[in-house]
Amino acid sequence: MDFLAPFIEVYTTDHLRFLLEGFWVTLKVAAISIVLSFIIGGIVGTLRYAKIPVVSQLFAVIVETIRNLPLLLIIFFTYFALPEIGIEMEITAAAIAALTVFESAMISEIIRSGLNSIEKGQIEAGRASGLNYIQTLHYIIMPQALRRMVPPLVSQFISLLKDTSLAVVIALPDVLHNGQIIYAQKGSYVVPILVIVSFMYFIVNYALSMIARRLELKQI
Structure with missing residues (x-):
């Protein structure tokens, strides 16, 4: 019972509401970053x-540079360095900007690899049928490539959702930040708060991973 006491004590309506408010910020930042990236x-x-x-x-140079930098460094640069050159953003905007820059580089590689996976002969066939390069890309290459891209894209989006937790270093009021505020009140709250925060992340990421798995099986 001594082990369960902190769980019973900390899981109050107010605390759970506060965590859900933070989780909403997490989901909002992730969703906007996913769309933009x-x-x-x-x-x-x-x-x-x-x-x-x-x-x-x-x-190619820009993408490779960004892909080989830690996301945490990009977050620090966006929030602390950009104001030095006159570009100031509030915390949520800075987190979205940093995540978008980093994930755009990752996603661009998925897109490029997906397009490259389509046989070159299909481009030649499209051009031979009277389509120009843009039309061939739009009507023939892209639809096929997108089907192959979906599983790795969903996996990358899962990574993005988890990466939002790194923005706690700039005090983004996400679920982890709010969790820290709660367990700072009492040391025994650390484990139960981290358990519920982990559960929130798990539910969303597991659902996304199942979607990715289903889509992957459709490709087989």
Whole structure:
């Protein structure tokens, strides 16, 4: 009973509501970052696939640089360094910007790899049928590539959701931050709070992983 006492004591309506408010911030930041990174990553990945002179090489350098930097460093840079050059953002915007930059680089590689997985002969067939390069990409290559991209994209989105927890270093009022505020009141609250926070992350990420698994099985 001594072990269970902190769980019973800390799981109050007010505490659970406070954690859910933080989890809503987590989901909101993740959702906005997913949408923005998918759009930006899709554009960058497609441009790199198209091998446009100079543009493709420039994006390749940018993407490889970002992919090889720790996300935590990008978060610090966005929130603490950018204001030094006149670009100031509030905490939530800074977290979204940092996550979007990092995840766009990751997603652009998924997009580029997916497009490259389609046989080159299909491009030639499309061009031979009278379609220009853009039409061939839009009507023939992209639909097939997207089916292959979906499982790794969902996996990347799961990673993004988990990565939002790193924004606690800039005091983003997410579920982990709110959890820290609660267990700072009493040392015995640490375990029960981290258990419930872990459960919240698990539920969403497990649901997404099941979606990814189903989509992957459809490809087999």
